Amino acid sequence: MSAGADLATPALLLSAGLFAIGVVGVFLRRNVITVFMCVELMLNAVNLAFIAFSRWRGTLDGQVLVFFVLTVAAAEAAVGLAIIIAAQRNRDTLDVDSFNLLKW
Amino acid sequence: MTLDAILFYVFAAVAVGSALVVVGQRHPTYSAFALIVTLCSLSAVFGLLGSPFIAVLQVVVYAGAIMVLFLFVLMLLSVQREERPARRAWGVKATAIGLGAVLVAQVGSVLASAARGTTAPGFNASTGQVARLLFSPAYLYVFEATSILILAALVGAVALAKRES
Numbered sequence: 001m002s003a004g005a006d007l008a009t010p011a012l013l014l015s016a017g018l019f020a021i022g023v024v025g026v027f028l029r030r031n032v033i034t035v036f037m038c039v040e041l042m043l044n045a046v047n048l049a050f051i052a053f054s055r056w057r058g059t060l061d062g063q064v065l066v067f068f069v070l071t072v073a074a075a076e077a078a079v080g081l082a083i084i085i086a087a088q089r090n091r092d093t094l095d096v097d098s099f100n101l102l103k104w
Numbered sequence: 105m106t107l108d109a110i111l112f113y114v115f116a117a118v119a120v121g122s123a124l125v126v127v128g129q130r131h132p133t134y135s136a137f138a139l140i141v142t143l144c145s146l147s148a149v150f151g152l153l154g155s156p157f158i159a160v161l162q163v164v165v166y167a168g169a170i171m172v173l174f175l176f177v178l179m180l181l182s183v184q185r186e187e188r189p190a191r192r193a194w195g196v197k198a199t200a201i202g203l204g205a206v207l208v209a210q211v212g213s214v215l216a217s218a219a220r221g222t223t224a225p226g227f228n229a230s231t232g233q234v235a236r237l238l239f240s241p242a243y244l245y246v247f248e249a250t251s252i253l254i255l256a257a258l259v260g261a262v263a264l265a266k267r268e269s
Contacts, residue, residue: 007112011153012214014116018123018142020207025127027196030186033132033178037139040170041123044146047158055153055227063234064243066158070165071250075257077170081177082264088181089267 011052019045032084032096036077043073112152118145130186136174143167157231 018041025038047066054062084094091098118141125138143166151159238247 007109007153009214010112010116011149013211014119014149016207016211016214017120018146020203021120021123021127023203024200027200028127031132031183033174033181033183034126034129034135034186037126037132037135037174040166041126041139041142044143044166047162048146048149051150051153051155051158054155054229058227060229060234060237063155063158063229064238066155067161067234067238068246068250070161071254074165074170075253077173078257078261079264081173082261085177085181085265094181094183 008052008056011048011055015045015048015052017045018042018048030095030097032087032094032099033081035096036080036084040073040077043069108152112149115145115148115152118142119149132183133175133178136171136178139174140167140171143171154228157229157234 022038022042022045025041026035029035029038047069050062050066050069054060087099088094090101122138122141122145126135126142129135129138143162147159147162147167150162237243
């Protein structure tokens with residue numbers, strides 16, 4: 001790979017774009033599972049930023065951080081989906097607006 | 105333009121396109137399949153950026169384990185297509201404009217600082233190098249802490265999803 005092929009900058013732009021799409025999804029969608037998937041998309045955009053900076057700086061710490069983000073994302077998905085199942089059982093719907101039990 | 109750059113832009117376009125499908129699609133199952141396409145093309149992008157280990161993890165953990173979990177829950181709850189139109193409240197619009205401004209500033213700062221940086225030539229993070237750093241004293245305790253986190257998540261997920269009799 002030649003040093004001239006600098007992909008770090010376009011990778012960071014891609015990361016920003018994917019993160020923005022994820023944010024739009026969180027605000028736009030009503031189904032709680034789709035909202036959750038948009039959060040996963042945002043996590044992936046951050047991972048891409050880590051990888052791009054790791055390549056840019058020539059260090060490996062970004063790779064290790066992505067590893068930890070993946071681990072936490074797996075734990076988060078398991079617990080989050082369990083909460084969604086419990087919430088659906090209580091309210092019989094997946095609409096985010098109907099989950100207002102903790103609202104003041 | 106090198107082959108790497110061409111492949112990068114192809115996979116980046118696929119990732120953005122399928123991410124737009126994830127957000128635009130009203131049926132969550134189609135969103136989930138589009139997200140799998142996004143994750144797989146991002147895995148290719150990771151590989152092109154010189155991170156083969158993370159590229160493999162992305163497919164195995166994300167596109168494999170996590171998305172199977174998502175689809176499992178989608179099938180379990182037999183979700184329907186969203187019927188009501190998307191929210192268009194005033195506060196949401198204001199937040200969207202604010203976040204859009206943040207994104208523009210972010211992209212601007214990336215483009216402004218791009219001229220200063222130069223990529224380390226021939227950067228390639230092999231699995232052995234990443235593993236050596238992961239098990240070095242700098243990250244070893246964090247690594248052990250994540251195993252406790254996984255255990256807590258496992259117990260928590262079972263406790264939350266269990267039906268009370």
